[in-house]
Amino acid sequence: MATASANSFSADAARALAGPEWLRERRAAAAEELAAAALPTTAAEQWRYSAIADFDPDAYRPAAAEAGSSQAQASPGALSAAAQAAALFDCDASETAAVIDVADGRIVALRGAGELASQGVRVGALADSPGGAELIGAVASGSADYFTVFNDAFTDTPILVDVPAGVEVDGVIAIRHHLGTAKTAAFPRLLVRVAENSAATVLDVQRCGTAALLVPVVELDVAAGARLGYVNLQNHHRKAWQIAAHTARVEREASLTVASLALGGGYARTRTDTRLVGRGAGGDLLSAYFGSGDQILDFRTYQDHAAADTASNLLFKGAVGESARSVYTGLIRVRPEARGTNAVQTNRNLKLSEDAWAESVPNLEIENNEVRCAHASAVGPVDADQVFYLESRGVPTAVAERLIVAGFFDEVLEAFPVESAAQAARSAVAVKFNQMLNATAEAAA
């Protein structure tokens, strides 16, 4: 049994995936590197507190192999998968410039690309784009680890969003991923490149609807003077695993906002690496996460200041209920050349039950004296004074707590670059809170 599954992620399996020759060779090389590499262990600092010891790659096989040939688009199965992907987030046509639906790792629907192409904006499969070989890995290679290499080896249909210099995309470019086949693994790869003085907003919605594995890698390349907003929403099945990397490189006078909402997954990890490499580059990093049941939500952040007068502002806020756990560890690094850096790292956590557990470990590594760096971290229960105040106005205890938790997250959500995504996030948090209350009530009954 183990032998058959182990072959699922062999170099041959990687080579068998469809695509242009350069992509197939790239996958095969990565698969060979993967075969020679050992799975990380909790002995490594960046995997401390993680669930990596429970990770079993043999439990999965590539989703793309199930999907079969790229002709799958026409099959009824693919159409229902497209419907599932579309159901994840209601993209209002007036708000979106383009929508890409991806099911089990394959693009099943794409709209809006034609109109964007008239502005020179490329949206779609990377394999179809000239120069794709140079684009993939340009940013993520700086964050290489076991799982980015895993993605390199088995990503089926990397997606490209490429905005030429000076173009400001009106409306959101939305990508909706759905992974619906149990015991499969998908490796979404998204490359966003915004050239000089351009602007775009990308929304990435991801859901594993079953006990499956998602290993996404996102590469955000923000050229001089450009502005990019990237929003990621995940609401996976309770038995799904996610190990994600959101990597970014920001050039001179450019600005980036990376915002995420993490609600699902048995174990869901996101690594957020932001490199500010040009003078005056700025990055705002936002995350809201809420775990319940026995979920483990795990965040690792890296704010790398590699040029003068760069600014980063990180605000990650989480809540854990029942016996859920969360991990936040983050590092601000200021390199010797990054004089005038202004870096902030804030992580706040609400512990909603006795059994819940949140770890928060901020770190600084500063190699220049002319900088302003601040970090703050906190783990604590919902403020009893706030609950009492609301109760004394006739708000039932559970409702008071829900309002306070929602208010706690609002500081993050109101800064999301896509308002409809912030609204969807607010609703999803409320739904999850009520599910947790109902579960508690049922357990008590």
Next chain:
Amino acid sequence: MSTLTIEGLHASVAGREILSGVDLEVAAGEVHAVMGPNGSGKSTLAHVIAGRSGYEELSGSVRLDGCELLGMPAWKRAEAGLFLAMQYPTEVPGVSLLDMLTESVRTPEGAAVQEQMLGEADRIGLEAQFLQRPVNVDLSGGERKRNEALQLGVLKPAFAVMDELDSGLDVDALRIVAGRIEEATEHDGLGVLAITHYSRIFAHLRPDAVHVFAGGRIQESGGAELADELEADGYERWTAALTPASGDTSTSSGSQAFTDPFGDPFADQLV
């Protein structure tokens, strides 16, 4: 007719008895003042009536129209018709005033709440956008007290406990807030228990009765003239009498003030 009846109320905090047999009855439409020195337990009385956690209700009874409040969670007491106007209303980041009152069990479903709130905001001198602001966040002392009065107007309680209503209020705001409460007593039969250090509030909110609170219980009750006497002579007449009761000869004068962990954090600056 609403009546708040407190009988033989004993309560403790952190294992120490703070309320030692409080008896009090306030009828609808009446304003009763509870005046006492710092550390006398009068803020504890407000918190115990409202049902704040952290206090142990040892014995006795607090009834609103015959309904026993002791043992109920705070929001059930509010549902029964009780309101607590806090001395330092708590900041609740990210929760708007509108959302909070919409979720109260005392307000109707739907848009009616907002209309009522706008009406009350106007009466109390607050802008319409005040409804969207997070509760008490970055508000001045005066705005917070106006906010408490706005909420009282919307929640229409049968009975309100006001803890140091006049602290943080300038004279104009005090007149407006006290005026709104007095109107509620006259038109809606609101009963009020006003806990205060100072008699200055009585210029705007006329008490029907004044109770001197010391040593965890009411020591003497009278009319408005009692407040004048307190203003002139202080509380020494009542606190001095408490000394022998403790049986402790090591402290030479007065009952030792106890610091309530949930009480007024600036109490010692107010004397």
